[in-house]
Amino acid sequence: MTAATMTAPVAEFNGVTKWYGPVIGVNDVRVAVHAGITGLVGTNGAGKTTLIKLLTGHLHPTLGEVRIGPHQAWSAAAKQRVGYCPEVDTLYEEMTGRTFLITMARLHGWTGVELRDRVEQTLQQVGMADRANRRLRGCSKGMRQRIKLAQALIHDPDLLVVDEPLNGIDPVGRLELMDLFRALAARGKAVLVSSHILGEMDAFAERVIFMGRGRVLAEGTLGEIRALFADLPLQVRVICPQARALARELMNCESVHGVTITRNDELSLQVVQAPVLFRLLAQLAATGDFHVQRLETTDVTTEATFGYVMSAAARF
Amino acid sequence: MSEIDSPSTEPASSTMRIVRACLFLFRLTLQRQVFSRQTLVNLGLTIVCGMIVAAWSYRGHRTAMGFSDYMLLPTYISFLMPIFAISYGSSAIGGEREDQSLIYLLVTPIPRAAIYLTKAIAVSLLVAIWSGSTLALLCWLAGEPGKTLLPIYLPASLLAGLMYASVFLLLGAMFRHGTILSLAYWFFLEVLLIQMPGTVKRITVAFYLRCMLFDAGKTYNLGLRTPADVEMFAAISGESAMWVMICAILALTTFGAYAFSRREYTELG
Numbered sequence: 001m002t003a004a005t006m007t008a009p010v011a012e013f014n015g016v017t018k019w020y021g022p023v024i025g026v027n028d029v030r031v032a033v034h035a036g037i038t039g040l041v042g043t044n045g046a047g048k049t050t051l052i053k054l055l056t057g058h059l060h061p062t063l064g065e066v067r068i069g070p071h072q073a074w075s076a077a078a079k080q081r082v083g084y085c086p087e088v089d090t091l092y093e094e095m096t097g098r099t100f101l102i103t104m105a106r107l108h109g110w111t112g113v114e115l116r117d118r119v120e121q122t123l124q125q126v127g128m129a130d131r132a133n134r135r136l137r138g139c140s141k142g143m144r145q146r147i148k149l150a151q152a153l154i155h156d157p158d159l160l161v162v163d164e165p166l167n168g169i170d171p172v173g174r175l176e177l178m179d180l181f182r183a184l185a186a187r188g189k190a191v192l193v194s195s196h197i198l199g200e201m202d203a204f205a206e207r208v209i210f211m212g213r214g215r216v217l218a219e220g221t222l223g224e225i226r227a228l229f230a231d232l233p234l235q236v237r238v239i240c241p242q243a244r245a246l247a248r249e250l251m252n253c254e255s256v257h258g259v260t261i262t263r264n265d266e267l268s269l270q271v272v273q274a275p276v277l278f279r280l281l282a283q284l285a286a287t288g289d290f291h292v293q294r295l296e297t298t299d300v301t302t303e304a305t306f307g308y309v310m311s312a313a314a315r316f
Numbered sequence: 317m318s319e320i321d322s323p324s325t326e327p328a329s330s331t332m333r334i335v336r337a338c339l340f341l342f343r344l345t346l347q348r349q350v351f352s353r354q355t356l357v358n359l360g361l362t363i364v365c366g367m368i369v370a371a372w373s374y375r376g377h378r379t380a381m382g383f384s385d386y387m388l389l390p391t392y393i394s395f396l397m398p399i400f401a402i403s404y405g406s407s408a409i410g411g412e413r414e415d416q417s418l419i420y421l422l423v424t425p426i427p428r429a430a431i432y433l434t435k436a437i438a439v440s441l442l443v444a445i446w447s448g449s450t451l452a453l454l455c456w457l458a459g460e461p462g463k464t465l466l467p468i469y470l471p472a473s474l475l476a477g478l479m480y481a482s483v484f485l486l487l488g489a490m491f492r493h494g495t496i497l498s499l500a501y502w503f504f505l506e507v508l509l510i511q512m513p514g515t516v517k518r519i520t521v522a523f524y525l526r527c528m529l530f531d532a533g534k535t536y537n538l539g540l541r542t543p544a545d546v547e548m549f550a551a552i553s554g555e556s557a558m559w560v561m562i563c564a565i566l567a568l569t570t571f572g573a574y575a576f577s578r579r580e581y582t583e584l585g
Contacts, residue, residue, distance in 0.1 A: 020582065049585070058422060059580050076334070079425040086585040090416040094351070106340040107424040109333025151420065163585065 009034050010081075010159045010190035011055055011073070015064035018050050025050035027214040028064070033159065033192055036185045039205030040194040041306055046211040048194050049163070055192070056084040056161055068159065080108075083152035087163035089144060097132035097139065097147045098123065104151040118154060126150045127176055141168030149177070159190045166197055178204040198303040208302060210309045217309045226300045229308045233257045233270035236277065239294035241265050246290050253280050268298075330425075337426050338434045345408060345438035354403035361399060362450050365391045369457045380536045383461035388469060389539075392454055393525065397473055398502045400446040401480030406498040408435045409576070410488025419584040428577040432489065436569050439481050447477035468532045472554075475561045476525035482568040483521065489576050492583075513548065521564075523549075527557035 009032035018025040026047040033055075042048045053059040054066045057073045068078035092100050101119045110118055123129040126146040136144065145168055152160055162181075166174050181191045181204055195201055201208065208225065210217045218225045226234075240246050247259045247267055255277050258270035271277045274297075284290045299305070349355070369387050372378075409432070412418040421431055451473055455462030480502075487501065488494030510522040517523045530539035531554025539545055552560070 053582070053585055056423065056585070058419075058585060059582065060578075076425045076427040077330075079423060080330070082423070084419075084423045084585075086419055088416050088419065088585055090419070092348075092417055092420070094348075103340075103344060104420065104424075107337050107344075107421070107426065109335075109337040109425070111336055152423075155425075 007035055012067045016054060016061045016066055017063040018054060018059060019062045024214050029216050031209055031216050031219050033190050035188045035190050036206040037181050037191045037193060037204050039201040039208040039302065040192055041198060041201065041208055041302060042211030047214040048211055052161055052163055052194060056082055080155065081158045083157035083160045085149045085152040085162040085165060091136045091144060091147060093137040096135055097128055100136060100147060101150055101154060105154050108155040122150045122153050125153060125180060142170060142173050145169055160184060161192045163194045165193060166195060166200060198306060201302040210306055212310060212313050217313050222300050222302060222305050225305050232308060233272050234274050234297055235299040236269040236271050237296050237298050238267045238269065238292060239265055240290055240292045242290050243267050249284060253277060334426055337424060338430050341426065341434045342438050345435050349404050349442055354407060358400055358403055358446060361396060365396055366453055366457055369454045373458050378461050380461040380464040381538060383458050384465055384538050392451060396450055397447050397477050398480050398506060401443050401477055402484050402498045402502060404439050404442045405481040405484030406488035406494040408439045408485055408488060410494025413581060416584055429573040432573040432576040436485055439485055440478050443477045443481040444474055447473050472525055472528040475558060476521055479521045479561050479565050482565050486568055486572040489572060524557040524561050527552045528554045
């Protein structure tokens with residue numbers, strides 16, 4: 001059990017099913033969102049958007065309940081605890097970024113000095129303090145994305161739900177946003193990020209929820225989810241100048257199912273019992289004959305794990 | 317991006333914050349509606365109708381009855397007033413829904429029913445101001461007949477304006493493309509149905525508006541000149557028509573607030 005799961009969940013889905021007429025959106029979803037950054041991953045039509053809309057109180061569950069702390073997600077009280085940055089690129093176009101944030105702060109009931117402080121703090125957070133006086137209709141997509149994020153943070157919510165936050169953001173901006181999410185998580189906030197950019201999910205998501213066909217297929221840290229596929233060989237990459245000699249040694253090890261020499265100094269291994277391999281490599285390195293420069297698993301990534309999860313789901 | 321600090325001060329109590337948020341929403345709705353294309357269209361149409369009335373007022377032998385029959389009923393009652401109500405009523409929620417900015421209201425802690433009621437009050441105020449001031453302008457341009465008819469037309473047109481606004485606000489909140497639906501409703505139900513004999517026209521706003529107007533304008537022989545007119549519009553007294561409209565406004569607004577608080581806007585987000 002990780003530190004995140006030991007704390008009380010910020011939001012919970014208890015047996016939630018949502019039908020759109022004859023079409024099912026999500027089916028018997030039981031999942032909790034804890035403090036920290038959680039990635040929401042799934043193919044198109046997997047139910048991510050429905051899950052987000054249920055969480056942000058835009059949809060009623062047909063069955064079950066969605067709770068934000070002690071409140072039903074649909075209730076007005078729950079909205080005080082949730083910040084939502086939608087994917088849709090719409091704002092009050094006639095306003096400037098600052099005016100829009102002031103408007104949103106007022107709609108959350110803030111006034112006076114509180115409001116001004118909150119608006120300026122939030123603009124600082126999203127890196128828009130010096131550009132917030134531009135009209136929104138003239139802003140770039142990246143700036144609009146930051147303003148959307150700012151409106152979600154304006155009331156200091158416990159849970160931030162962000163739908164495709166990295167779309168249209170330049171690489172530097174992406175790093176800044178990831179830092180922002182990490183800073184929020186460090187303050188004990190929960191951040192749920194839905195994104196198609198799986199590579200970047202690795203960089204900031206502590207936990208991942210994989211969705212498919214309206215169900216939660218797997219949930220946990222990438223390591224926890226990867227461990228569910230113990231029968232699948234783990235992909236390990238080793239950088240070592242003595243790659244060929246090392247390959248010869250490793251082929252004698254029973255836990256190594258496959259060895260590929262990918263470059264003169266690089267091996268790709270398929271391993272079933274990783275601890276056995278790691279002990280062997282430690283012994284070989286200790287002999288001084290092998291200079292292992294780098295050792296890493298290559299399939300404990302969101303993308304690879306998602307592939308395993310989807311393959312497993314397809315078998316049912 | 318900077319590190320994050322918690323808000324330095326404790327926010328006010330939840331109820332107080334929601335009241336303040338509603339007051340701000342009222343102001344925001346007025347501001348966004350007033351500075352909109354709808355206002356320009358309304359202004360343009362009012363100027364055109366004002367010019368028509370001004371041209372009419374240069375004719376000789378102007379009577380209150382003639383002003384009512386040839387000017388106010390066709391230009392103001394049947395055209396301008398519903399247009400004001402459609403332009404502000406259907407766009408207050410329907411317009412925000414179509415451009416997807418409604419999502420920013422739905423993420424606030426303001427209860428949905430309160431959002432609807434606040435919007436309803438703001439729209440009603442706008443429609444009342446537009447209807448009242450336009451009527452006053454047309455009557456002023458018409459001269460003496462206008463002065464005579466203003467006190468007769470004002471209560472009925474204000475009430476009908478509010479009822480139209482509550483109908484169109486509801487249509488905008490409940491259905492996609494609320495403006496088109498409101499225009500269709502206005503044309504097929506209000507314009508065509510009111511010309512038909514029988515009791516089916518009693519589902520229209522225009523019917524109760526005319527009942528109230530013609531009752532108040534009996535002295536000037538407004539509207540009720542043929543036996544058919546009498547049969548159609550004298551069946552309900554002005555007072556009854558007034559109460560029907562008041563009750564309908566309250567019922568439509570209450571229903572709208574309830575329906576809006578339950579409605580799922582799946583297209584938003």
